[in-house]
Amino acid sequence: MKKSIALTLLIAGTLGAAASAFASGHGDPRARFMAANCAYCHGPDGKSRGAIPSLAGLEAKYFVDQMKAFRDGSRPATVMQKHAMGYTEAEYEVMGKWFESHK
Amino acid sequence: MTIDRREFLKVSAGAAGAVTLSGLTGCASTSVAGGKAKVVVVGAGFGGSTFARYMKAWSPNTEVTVIEPLGQFVSCPFSNTVLAGTNKMEDITMPYDYVKKAVDNWVADKVTAIDTSKRTVTTAGGKTFAYDRLVLAGGIELLYDKVQGYDAETRKTIKHAWKASPDQTGVLRQQLEAMPDGGTFVMSVPMSPYRCPPGPYERACQVATYFKKAKPRSKIIILDGNPDVASKKGLFVAAWKNHYGYGTADSMIDYRPNNMPRAVDAKKMTVGTEFDDVKGDVINVVPPMRAAAVCGMAGVRNGNNGNWCAIDYLTFESLDVPNVHILGDSALTNFPKSGSVANNTGKMCAYALSEIFAGRKPDQSPVVTNTCYSAGSDSVAFHVATVFRWDPEKKALVPPKGANGVSKEESELEMAYMDSWAKNVWADTLGLPENYNFTTKG
Numbered sequence A: 001m002k003k004s005i006a007l008t009l010l011i012a013g014t015l016g017a018a019a020s021a022f023a024s025g026h027g028d029p030r031a032r033f034m035a036a037n038c039a040y041c042h043g044p045d046g047k048s049r050g051a052i053p054s055l056a057g058l059e060a061k062y063f064v065d066q067m068k069a070f071r072d073g074s075r076p077a078t079v080m081q082k083h084a085m086g087y088t089e090a091e092y093e094v095m096g097k098w099f100e101s102h103k
Numbered sequence B: 001m002t003i004d005r006r007e008f009l010k011v012s013a014g015a016a017g018a019v020t021l022s023g024l025t026g027c028a029s030t031s032v033a034g035g036k037a038k039v040v041v042v043g044a045g046f047g048g049s050t051f052a053r054y055m056k057a058w059s060p061n062t063e064v065t066v067i068e069p070l071g072q073f074v075s076c077p078f079s080n081t082v083l084a085g086t087n088k089m090e091d092i093t094m095p096y097d098y099v100k101k102a103v104d105n106w107v108a109d110k111v112t113a114i115d116t117s118k119r120t121v122t123t124a125g126g127k128t129f130a131y132d133r134l135v136l137a138g139g140i141e142l143l144y145d146k147v148q149g150y151d152a153e154t155r156k157t158i159k160h161a162w163k164a165s166p167d168q169t170g171v172l173r174q175q176l177e178a179m180p181d182g183g184t185f186v187m188s189v190p191m192s193p194y195r196c197p198p199g200p201y202e203r204a205c206q207v208a209t210y211f212k213k214a215k216p217r218s219k220i221i222i223l224d225g226n227p228d229v230a231s232k233k234g235l236f237v238a239a240w241k242n243h244y245g246y247g248t249a250d251s252m253i254d255y256r257p258n259n260m261p262r263a264v265d266a267k268k269m270t271v272g273t274e275f276d277d278v279k280g281d282v283i284n285v286v287p288p289m290r291a292a293a294v295c296g297m298a299g300v301r302n303g304n305n306g307n308w309c310a311i312d313y314l315t316f317e318s319l320d321v322p323n324v325h326i327l328g329d330s331a332l333t334n335f336p337k338s339g340s341v342a343n344n345t346g347k348m349c350a351y352a353l354s355e356i357f358a359g360r361k362p363d364q365s366p367v368v369t370n371t372c373y374s375a376g377s378d379s380v381a382f383h384v385a386t387v388f389r390w391d392p393e394k395k396a397l398v399p400p401k402g403a404n405g406v407s408k409e410e411s412e413l414e415m416a417y418m419d420s421w422a423k424n425v426w427a428d429t430l431g432l433p434e435n436y437n438f439t440t441k442g
Helices: A003-012 A029-037 A060-072 A080-086 A089-101 B046-058 B079-084 B097-102 B166-178 B199-214 B233-244 B293-297 B339-357 B412-430
Strands: B002-005 B038-042 B063-067 B072-074 B093-095 B105-108 B111-115 B120-123 B128-130 B133-136 B140-142 B184-189 B219-224 B253-256 B263-265 B270-272 B277-279 B282-284 B289-291 B324-326 B367-375 B381-391 B396-398 B404-406
Touching: A029 A089, A029 B046, A029 B339, A029 B367, A060 A080, A060 A089, A080 B367, A080 B381, A080 B404, B038 B046, B038 B128, B046 B063, B046 B097, B046 B339, B046 B412, B072 B412, B079 B166, B079 B199, B093 B412, B111 B293, B166 B282, B184 B199, B184 B277, B199 B219, B199 B233, B199 B253, B199 B367, B233 B253, B339 B367, B339 B412, B367 B412, B381 B412
Parallel strands: B038 B063, B038 B133, B063 B105, B133 B324, B184 B219, B184 B282, B219 B253
Antiparallel strands: B002 B105, B072 B093, B111 B120, B120 B128, B140 B289, B263 B270, B270 B277, B367 B381, B381 B396, B381 B404
């Protein structure tokens, strides 16, 4: 992998821990579905294989702040500005809480 | 043929007794009354496998049966990199073991009949399975008859490679390897809508990246049935210019719009269009296509002149036949026919049915997304990304402002993301464990 890519990925930062978010039958089904929408890029349970950052275990505030930054363009993005424009701020909160509680 | 199942469903016993069904008019009143709902899934690609896994996760009491004739999953996304020689067939082939473990019954067979009034599915092996809900995720059916001369004998030589397999993608790669330097590769693009809109243009890039290294005097002729590049046009044309001399006298790529292949001849090695016969050393024609044959068996292939299946966006239930849901490429929607969409709509259908089985109304404002990468060379890629949200006035899923677009330009970073996307969508679709050893090179 090229250096510039490695640096970008490092900045993106990831967390990881055990517990299956995928199999969880609890909580708000809509939040669970919204979070699962992210999985084809960010991995099942928000645990990514490869260069795309994991979402599992991120702090909710950090998640929401990043989505806002993607939306207004203050955080440079490839695909994420389009995704951020597709969800409401209330949905950022719901997804952020979901990923925070599923490590 | 092997049948791997924990329980064979006797038709006479019926499955419907346990469930109250509401049919076409919405599903608010449907609930599981002290019994298991029985869901039969036909096809274990990106749509069917994802649906089956999430259906079990979100509604563990539901009995899920998957019917799939193939022994392993072979990914169409990334299969163009096999043509480039970057990856091999085994790198894009993965086991069904983990999906099998997640569901109740796995039937390794082909479906031969569907009776939507009795709500049964019959396989070639003569077994019959009853359902409360049927999920058809069979992908596409290729229509060889629409191309003159594309008979069984010709198909031994001329490959479509639009369903990835050793006999298609693998053989096409061998043909490209055997082609002499200075040869001509003739490939086609079907008329929209077709599976994987950017796929043919990416294919040209991937074959060109191989030719550039191994056979630099060779040419690629793209016969496109469409009037123009049908997907990510600016990015593909830029990639052709940046890497393969497009627009110069020396271009490796000769792009010909409005050139629908009408005939193929494997002896003369020609593709006939309305205008002329185009000669190639290797020929790759993707015939016209429609929703999978199983959709015809269920009587749901009624949209778009009988080619695709019209669905209710909230549940993916057929607009024509109750209790039949259609996922992925077979569905008539405004979404691109991509792996990401099949994966995501598989979850949406599982979400809707899990709500219905729990006695609740399915989500009335769903969100579905598409993220699709294409490789312009062996080191750069670019994307299209879209979020589709329910619009109650249009009664459709449409992108909000700003939630749809493509890369500004190709990049190495997006190639790394494309590689990661593949691993994550495969893991999510097939339930591959965290320590699964992927071998692809992005």
